Amino acid sequence: MVGDAFGGHGGxxxxxxxxxxxxxxxxxxxxxxxxxxxxxxxxxxIPEKVDYLTYAANNKLRYLTSILLVLFKRxxxxxxxxxxxxxxxxxxxxxxxxNIPICLIIHGIEAWQPHKNMMxxxxxxxxxxxxxxxxxxxxxxxxxxxxxxxxxxxxxxxxDQSLFGLGPKNRELLSRYNLYxxxxxxTFGRLCSExxxxxxxxxxxxxxxxxxxxxxxxxLIVGDGQDRERLKNIAQSLGVxxxxxxxGYIPDSEKADHYRLADVFVMPSRGEGFGIVxxxxxxxxxxxxxxxxxxSREALRxxxxxxxxxxxxxxxxxxxxxxxxxxxxxxxxxxxxxSFSNFQKRVQQILNQLIS
Numbered sequence: 272m273v274g275d276a277f278g279g280h281g282g283x284x285x286x287x288x289x290x291x292x293x294x295x296x297x298x299x300x301x302x303x304x305x306x307x308x309x310x311x312x313x314x315x316x317i318p319e320k321v322d323y324l325t326y327a328a329n330n331k332l333r334y335l336t337s338i339l340l341v342l343f344k345r346x347x348x349x350x351x352x353x354x355x356x357x358x359x360x361x362x363x364x365x366x367x368x369x370n371i372p373i374c375l376i377i378h379g380i381e382a383w384q385p386h387k388n389m390m391x392x393x394x395x396x397x398x399x400x401x402x403x404x405x406x407x408x409x410x411x412x413x414x415x416x417x418x419x420x421x422x423x424x425x426x427x428x429x430x431d432q433s434l435f436g437l438g439p440k441n442r443e444l445l446s447r448y449n450l451y452x453x454x455x456x457x458t459f460g461r462l463c464s465e466x467x468x469x470x471x472x473x474x475x476x477x478x479x480x481x482x483x484x485x486x487x488x489x490x491l492i493v494g495d496g497q498d499r500e501r502l503k504n505i506a507q508s509l510g511v512x513x514x515x516x517x518x519g520y521i522p523d524s525e526k527a528d529h530y531r532l533a534d535v536f537v538m539p540s541r542g543e544g545f546g547i548v549x550x551x552x553x554x555x556x557x558x559x560x561x562x563x564x565x566x567s568r569e570a571l572r573x574x575x576x577x578x579x580x581x582x583x584x585x586x587x588x589x590x591x592x593x594x595x596x597x598x599x600x601x602x603x604x605x606x607x608x609x610s611f612s613n614f615q616k617r618v619q620q621i622l623n624q625l626i627s
Contacts, residue, residue, distance in 0.1 A: 272338070272362050273354030277317050278310035278328075281461070282428070282547045283378050286404065287354055288315075289429055289611065290376075293618035295320040299626055304345070306337055308358070335361065342368050349626050350374060353398075356381050356391060363394045372399035374625060379404070379544020379566060380468070383411040400625055402426045404545040405566035424621050427569065428547040429614030434527060435554035437602060441528040448516045450532060453489040454596060457533035457557075459548045462496035468542030470562070470582055471502055477589050478511040485596070488514065493529055495520040530555040535595040538567070539582035546570045550609050553577065556600035560591045576603055 276287035294303055295318035303321045310328040317323050327337035342365055351373045353362035359375060366373035375398045382403075385392050395416050401423040403409040409423045445451050460469045474490060482488050492502070492515065499517060506515040521529055530536065536552035537560040549570040552559050559577035561567035571577040580591040607613070 272306050272352070272358045272365075273308065274358065275307055275309040275311070276305065276354075277323060278307065278312050278314040278325075280312055282545075283355070285547060286376075286378065286428055289614060290426075290618060291321050292318055293611075293615040294622060296615065297619055297622050299623070300349075304341055304348075306334065306341070308334055338365060341365075352376065356386060356395075357388075359391050359394050359398075360388075363397065372625065374398065374400040374402060376402045377404070377408055377412055377544075379408055380542040382408060382544075385415050398422075400424065402621065404428055405569045407566040407569060408544045424624075426614070426617050426621060427609060428545050428550060429609050429611045430547065430550040430554050431611050432554055435530070435551060436527070437556040437600060438527070438531050440532050444525075444528055444532055448489075448491060448518065448532070450489055450491070450516070453487050454485055455489050455491050455533050455535075456592065457491045457493065457530070457536050457552075458538050459493040459529075459536070459552070460538065461494050462492070462498040462502060464498050466496075466542070467498065468540050468565075470537070470539035470541075471498075472505065473539050473582060473585065473588060474537060475502065475505050475509060475511070475515070477585060477592070478506070478514055479509055480589065481592065482511060482514055484593070490515045491518060491529075491532060492516065493518040493521060526551065527555055530557055533557050535560065535592060537588075537592060537595070538562070539580055539588050539591075540565055540567055541582050543567045543570075549577065550606070553606050554602065556602045558595040558598040558600070560588070560595055570609075572605060572608065575605055 273287045275284040276291060305321055306324050307328045324337050327334045338361060348369055348371055350371055351362050351366040353359050353375045363373055403423055403425055404427055406425055458471055478490060506512045530552050536557045540562045541564055543565045545566045549559050549561055553576055561571045561577055561579050562582045563579040568579050571579055578591045578595055580587045
């Protein structure tokens with residue numbers, strides 16, 4: 272059971288797609304019945320073993336009905352996987368009805384403290400296994416649960432190198448955003464009040480000082496949401512409105528070319544469970560800056576793949592940006608740690624343990 276995967280958008284949907292693709296290559300599994308809660312975009316290619324119940328999506332009643340129908344018609348499942356903590360109650364019910372193990376996937380800030388739903392908090396201590404995208408999220412999760420450390424497995428996000436790679440700045444995009452001759456800082460993420468932890472405000476606050484030092488500097492924000500107008504107003508009030516470009520939502524087909532516009536990718540966040548955007552930026556050879564207080568540091572391999580800074584220290588962020596702007600674009604060999612092939616190996620190992 273997943274919130275979204277194929278036909279979804281964002282880091283969690285990407286993780287779920289990768290997980291389903293990796294699971295489909297497991298010889299011990301003959302079918303993977305997947306019930307998505309949301310479908311907002313084109314599905315794309317679904318693996319042959321995956322029975323993706325699209326009619327269940329975008330309607331709570333249909334979703335619940337689909338789960339009941341699956342439970343009634345089939346009884347040969349080996350494990351139930353809840354793709355999000357919010358889906359745990361219905362996933363737990365399904366596991367109890369079939370008398371099979373249940374595995375919960377945790378992604379980040381949603382699992383760092385007790386859930387607002389008391390039923391979810393009670394059920395968490397009854398799961399048989401947990402998959403966490405980072406050790407940071409695992410440790411935050413274990414602080415408030417009674418689960419044993421050994422049942423929480425780490426499965427970091429991955430990327431597909433064939434979709435990225437080094438390349439020149441796209442001329443059409445340079446023209447679209449008026450970035451010719453500019454040094455470009457970039458942050459990629461949703462612009463919503465719930466995700467103000469990503470660090471947009473911190474970069475905007477430094478722009479007046481940075482642009483005095485580097486007059487041709489521009490800040491490209493990729494992503495959209497209801498917080499866009501607030502960020503625009505902040506930029507205007509700081510006198511750097513002409514230095515900030517809001518690209519809005521972009522299709523996946525343009526993602527790599529947008530990363531390549533950047534001279535530095537910077538996201539000094541406080542609430543990332545991992546941060547797949549770091550992998551994608553690094554897969555395009557872009558120097559990156561992440562945070563030392565959340566899961567970002569694991570995406571940057573504790574500083575081996577990029578610069579990690581304290582998001583609460585403006586001077587540290589400022590110096591990190593200046594340092595990153597002096598670096599050349601290159602793809603580090605150690606980035607292979609997060610390749611899809613290695614992700615697939617980790618999935619097989621975890622799956623075989625769970626099934627056994």
